[in-house]
Amino acid sequence: MAEVVFFIAAIGAIAGALGTVALRNPFYSVLSLVCHLLALAALFLLLRAEFVAAAQVVVYAGAVMVLYVFVAAYVVGGDEPLGGTPGPGLRGVSVLFAGALLVVLCIATLGSGLSALGQEGAGFFPAFGSPKEIGRLLLTKFLLPFEVASFLLLVAAVGSVMLARRRSGLESAEAISVGDLFATIEPGDRTGTLTGAPAGTQLEAQEPVQK
Amino acid sequence: MSMEWYLVVSAFVFCIGAGGILVRRNPLVILLCLELMLNAANLALVTFARAHGNQDGQIFAIIVMVVAACEVTIGLGLIVALYRRRLPIDVDELRELQG
Amino acid sequence: MSLEAYGWLILLCPLAGTVLIGLTSQILPQKVHGAIGTLAIFGSFLSAVGGLFALQDLPKEERQVVAVAWDYLKTSGVDAELSLLLDPLSIFMALTVAGVSTLIHVYSLGYMASDRGYSRFFAYLNFFVFSMLLLVLAGNFVLLIVGWAFVGAASYMLISFWYRRRTATEAGIKAFVINVVGDIGLVLGTYFIFKHVGTLDFLKTFERVPQEFSRNDGDLVAGCLLLLVGAFAKSAQIPFHTWLPDAMEGPTPVSALIHAATMVTAGVYLIARMHPLFEQAPAAADVGAIVGCATLLVAATIGLVVTDLKRVIAYSTMSQIGYMVMAVSSAAYSAGLFHLMTHAFFKALLFMAAGSVIAAMAGNQNLDRMGGFRKVMPFTFGCMIVGGLALSGFPGLSGFFSKDEILSLIAARGDWHVVLAALGFVGSLMTAVYTFRMIFRAFYGDMVPEAKELADGHLHHPAVPTNPVSGEEEDYEVGFPGPDHHIAEHTLSMKVAMGSLAVLAIVGGLLQVPKVSHVLHDFLAPTFEASRFYEGLEPTDSLTYLAMALGGALALLGIFIAYTLWVKQPERPASIRDRLGAPHRLFVNKWYFDELIDTVIVRPFAWFGRFARNTFERIFVNGALVGGTTVGVRAGSAAVRAAQSGFLRSYAALLLVGVVVVGIYFLVVAR
Numbered sequence: 001m002a003e004v005v006f007f008i009a010a011i012g013a014i015a016g017a018l019g020t021v022a023l024r025n026p027f028y029s030v031l032s033l034v035c036h037l038l039a040l041a042a043l044f045l046l047l048r049a050e051f052v053a054a055a056q057v058v059v060y061a062g063a064v065m066v067l068y069v070f071v072a073a074y075v076v077g078g079d080e081p082l083g084g085t086p087g088p089g090l091r092g093v094s095v096l097f098a099g100a101l102l103v104v105l106c107i108a109t110l111g112s113g114l115s116a117l118g119q120e121g122a123g124f125f126p127a128f129g130s131p132k133e134i135g136r137l138l139l140t141k142f143l144l145p146f147e148v149a150s151f152l153l154l155v156a157a158v159g160s161v162m163l164a165r166r167r168s169g170l171e172s173a174e175a176i177s178v179g180d181l182f183a184t185i186e187p188g189d190r191t192g193t194l195t196g197a198p199a200g201t202q203l204e205a206q207e208p209v210q211k
Numbered sequence: 212m213s214m215e216w217y218l219v220v221s222a223f224v225f226c227i228g229a230g231g232i233l234v235r236r237n238p239l240v241i242l243l244c245l246e247l248m249l250n251a252a253n254l255a256l257v258t259f260a261r262a263h264g265n266q267d268g269q270i271f272a273i274i275v276m277v278v279a280a281c282e283v284t285i286g287l288g289l290i291v292a293l294y295r296r297r298l299p300i301d302v303d304e305l306r307e308l309q310g
Numbered sequence: 311m312s313l314e315a316y317g318w319l320i321l322l323c324p325l326a327g328t329v330l331i332g333l334t335s336q337i338l339p340q341k342v343h344g345a346i347g348t349l350a351i352f353g354s355f356l357s358a359v360g361g362l363f364a365l366q367d368l369p370k371e372e373r374q375v376v377a378v379a380w381d382y383l384k385t386s387g388v389d390a391e392l393s394l395l396l397d398p399l400s401i402f403m404a405l406t407v408a409g410v411s412t413l414i415h416v417y418s419l420g421y422m423a424s425d426r427g428y429s430r431f432f433a434y435l436n437f438f439v440f441s442m443l444l445l446v447l448a449g450n451f452v453l454l455i456v457g458w459a460f461v462g463a464a465s466y467m468l469i470s471f472w473y474r475r476r477t478a479t480e481a482g483i484k485a486f487v488i489n490v491v492g493d494i495g496l497v498l499g500t501y502f503i504f505k506h507v508g509t510l511d512f513l514k515t516f517e518r519v520p521q522e523f524s525r526n527d528g529d530l531v532a533g534c535l536l537l538l539v540g541a542f543a544k545s546a547q548i549p550f551h552t553w554l555p556d557a558m559e560g561p562t563p564v565s566a567l568i569h570a571a572t573m574v575t576a577g578v579y580l581i582a583r584m585h586p587l588f589e590q591a592p593a594a595a596d597v598g599a600i601v602g603c604a605t606l607l608v609a610a611t612i613g614l615v616v617t618d619l620k621r622v623i624a625y626s627t628m629s630q631i632g633y634m635v636m637a638v639s640s641a642a643y644s645a646g647l648f649h650l651m652t653h654a655f656f657k658a659l660l661f662m663a664a665g666s667v668i669a670a671m672a673g674n675q676n677l678d679r680m681g682g683f684r685k686v687m688p689f690t691f692g693c694m695i696v697g698g699l700a701l702s703g704f705p706g707l708s709g710f711f712s713k714d715e716i717l718s719l720i721a722a723r724g725d726w727h728v729v730l731a732a733l734g735f736v737g738s739l740m741t742a743v744y745t746f747r748m749i750f751r752a753f754y755g756d757m758v759p760e761a762k763e764l765a766d767g768h769l770h771h772p773a774v775p776t777n778p779v780s781g782e783e784e785d786y787e788v789g790f791p792g793p794d795h796h797i798a799e800h801t802l803s804m805k806v807a808m809g810s811l812a813v814l815a816i817v818g819g820l821l822q823v824p825k826v827s828h829v830l831h832d833f834l835a836p837t838f839e840a841s842r843f844y845e846g847l848e849p850t851d852s853l854t855y856l857a858m859a860l861g862g863a864l865a866l867l868g869i870f871i872a873y874t875l876w877v878k879q880p881e882r883p884a885s886i887r888d889r890l891g892a893p894h895r896l897f898v899n900k901w902y903f904d905e906l907i908d909t910v911i912v913r914p915f916a917w918f919g920r921f922a923r924n925t926f927e928r929i930f931v932n933g934a935l936v937g938g939t940t941v942g943v944r945a946g947s948a949a950v951r952a953a954q955s956g957f958l959r960s961y962a963a964l965l966l967v968g969v970v971v972v973g974i975y976f977l978v979v980a981r
Contacts, residue, residue, distance in 0.1 A: 010220045017224045017247050021231035026239050033243050036224075040250055043217065047261045049269045052253075059276055064246075064283050071287045072239060075294045094233030094959070097966045098226045104973040105222035110215055133266055134273070142270050149277040156281030160288035164295075232962050241958075306956025 006046055012039030030068045037061040051134040217258040225251035236301050238293075242286045249279045313368070314377035316361035317396045317447060320404050323353040324440035331433040340428045347432030348415040351439055355408035361401050373397055373836040376449050376513060383452055390510045395449035399837040402647065402830075403446035403579055410571040410654045411439045413807040417662055418563040420801035421669070424792030425561075431471060435567065438464035442572045446579055451500045451510040454580075458496055458540070461573050462489035468568060469560040474789030477779050481556035488553045492543020495536045496580075502533030503587065516586040516840065526593050534587050534594030537580060538601070545577030545631045547605045552904050554628055558620040558675075559779075561791075562665030565620060570627050570657035575650050578634040582643050585841055589641065598639030599720075603730045606632030608901055610740035614747065615887075615897040617677045619664050622748045626701065627657055629737060633716055636734065640727055641843035642719035644822070644831040649712035651830075652818045656700035656709055659811040663694040666804065667752055669795035671760050672770045674778045677748065682757030686764040690798045691753050693808045698749050700815040702742035702869060705862040708819035713738060715822060718857035722849035735860055742868020750876040769795055824854045 016036025020029045037060050044053035127133050138146045228247030235241055253272040260268025293300060311319075327350025331343045365373055374397040383390040394400075415435060422431050441464050445457030463486070470482030500510070506522040506529060507515050523530040539550070546554035546569075557569055568574070581588060581598060588595040609629035616622050630653050637646030667683060667690060668675050684691050700709040717738075721731035760770040775784045775791070786793040798804040821829045838844040849857070875882050887894050896902070953964070 006216065010216070013220060014223055014227070017227040020240070020243050020247060021227055021234065026237055026243075029240050029243050033246060036247065037250065040254060043220070043254060044257055047217065047257050049257045049260065049272070052257055052269050052272050055273060055276060056253075059280065060250075064280050067283060067287060068239070068243065071290060075239065075290055075300055094963055094966075095230055097233065097963060097970065098230030100970050101229060101966060101973070102222055102226040104970055104977065105225065106219060107977060108973065109218040109222065128264075129266060129269060134269060137266055137270050138273075142267075142274075145270070145274055149274050152281050153277060156284045160284040163285065163288035164291045229962075229966055233959050233966070236959075302958040305958070309954050309956030 009039045009042035027072050030072050034061050034065050049129040051131045214258050214262050221251045221254040313364040313375050313396050316357050317377045317394045319357035320354050323350045324436045328433050328436035335429050343429040343432050344419045347436050351412045351415050355412050358404040358408045390450050390452035393449035394447045395512050397837050398834045400447050406651050407442050407572050410658050413810050414563050414567045416803050417807035420803035421796050424794035426788040434467050465568055468564040469557045472790050478559040481559040485553035485557050488543050488550050492540040495539025499533045499536030502529050519586050530591045531593050534591045538598050541577030541580045545574045546628050547601050555621045555624050558624050566658040566661035571654035581638045595639045599636050602632045602636030603733050606737045610737050611897045612900050613744040619675045619677050623660050637716040640720045643838055644834050645715040645719050648822050648830050652708035652712040655811050655818050656697045656815040660697035662808050663690050666690040666798040669797045672772050677751050680752045681755035682761045684753040686761050693812050696812045698745045701745050703861050703865040708815055711819035714857045714861040718849040718854050739864040739868050742865045743872050746869050746872035754877050
């Protein structure tokens, strides 16, 4: 039974990966990656890593991929032609390199005589991989990485805001007054992205309003 | 299943990701391929956690996920900034850091 | 105070003087610097006198004291300390040097009064005296070499004192270069001796020499010959003498101090100090004696025809030092050193008097343009006569006793040394002739315009100051002589100095009258107690009287010849010159030594320098080495730069390749 699930999940993972790489439309690549992530979550479950699998689905497939979806929708990048890269003409050679890496890794894992790999794994206790155990470890043995990771998240968040804000002068963030909220809407005045708001009173997410 | 199978899958995914980085021109897709590689590493880590019988590998995988999230944030922020400035979203065109 | 304290004080006074003048050169007025300089050297002289008394208080066996300050140079095998050797020889030299230097400082107070570089002059003079005292008081080879080198440097600074005069700087460089050649000889000689003896201390070396070296041992002879090279370069003996006549470019006090009394006697001191080595290597000593003899003859012949007043005196110095070198090389130590002392007196006096005459001539030193100063400069004339008589060996004056003692002792050595003595007598005849030639030409005869001006009561001043040798225009600012000239008749300090030296030149001989007094001989005995010859070499009575009589007679004959040729029959010299054309040309061209050195040494070096610059440097170093390196680096960096293309994907590819390579490596290694 486990083998069947394994093969399905493995094929799903590899198919998803191939899809990510091969599909021309970036949106489709994102979706393919989501499939890959779900397959990987299944593999994690097979390896008795329940918490990791849950985190994979919730955090990775849930949050990170949503971020990708947003940006893929925002950045209207065209479909990429398959061939005709005027760059260093790497395509064939790069596949070769990747193949070489694959060969090396396979030799490393299979031919390396690490006998423990050929087995089912060491013995484990019932709560192996459960949130309780993971939480215990995170707060005792791995407390420092835990705290540093949270700090890293803070830095990343601040950094991304700094990167992506508009830079045309330091526009004064025009405060929204209560009056604006209750301003009457003139019928012929529908401009801007938000209905009813006169242009210029709120920060616009897109290009400046073209009148 | 013995552990080798999982590791082979991890190797495949990793190499597919690596090849994808070399082949694609859209930075968004390159970031996606980077995600592939990170996930392959995660799989290997969890596999070894299972092989050793302790959960250190799983903790490692969680931290890797955190790092991946941060890196995605920044990477996508960069792409948005590029787009805002009307620069081509193509890594072959963005090569001023040369020489 | 103890002898050691006096010894250090002798050195510290001039050092303090030079440092003080140097530090306060902008702060204190000029006159103060002159006073500081003179008082410093006078202090040194007083310390030397104190040292003399302290030395004589010690019993005879103990009169070789080594005063050590601290370790100076200690590495594996080398053990030099900052030590002074205080024994009769060094105290004698210190007294002579400090005493004559004091008088020359007094002379300079007046002579250099209007020079813009007055303070610098005194600082340099003090530094020179310090170096010379260091040289004579040194207790080991290292300090001797240090003092030797300092003296050379001080000599360079003082010869080129009027540094904007091209002729002066060229002369300074020539002197320095030849001195350095001597320095090399000195250092190499030291090495040869050190190799066997294993120590650099003088007393220890002298103890070990008889054990380590056999008679005329090859290394010892080589070492002594190299020491002689150093001595000859410093004392202007052939063939290292060409710098001395040119060194007359310096101010007259410099000539008096350095080139009469002190620096040029350093070589004589060296041979006397190293007498145990020379007595163990008679071959080298004989070379010294022969060179000394040759020098005294060559210099005397040149002195007969030279027309520059100071150069006559310079060649006379060379000749007299030849006597001294001959003496100490032939083991007539006390006689040679006695002549060193008397020569210091009368030669400094002659230079000072010459300075006075040159001042009256407004800087011109040409004998052809001088004449008739006898009536208008009586004091100078009197001093010149005293000095000239002493130099010629006029009976009763100091030079008479010292020179004849040398010649009688050399004759007493027997066998071929008698030839040297005979040649010495020939030289003394020539000495008398050229000395009085100089005096008669400058002071007798018709009065030249400068003398007439002086008779009217004012010194001659040229309209535009010029270099007396080359005729280039000058001015009166720093680097050239000052506007005023000072003659002895008008300047008290000059009179004091010259008068003192005149007195010393007259009475100095009384220290060693044969058969009557032998003060110096007894005084110096403790230094030379190891010498075979010091007590043993004694001329017979008849030889002594013969030498005295011959010397006196030759002196009088020489004066008579000079009087005849240059006073009684002034047209005779011209006809003699025409008849003896070839020898005259040889003498006037200084026996062609300058040309010889130019051809043999200077030209090959210059050619080699040009070759190095044009060929070697340009093609090999600039082209191949430097150019090749640049080209190589450029090519390499161009190749590496190609990897920085800016393409993200090529970077990623390189990364991947790297990972693959590392993976393969670990796979292979793990096998």
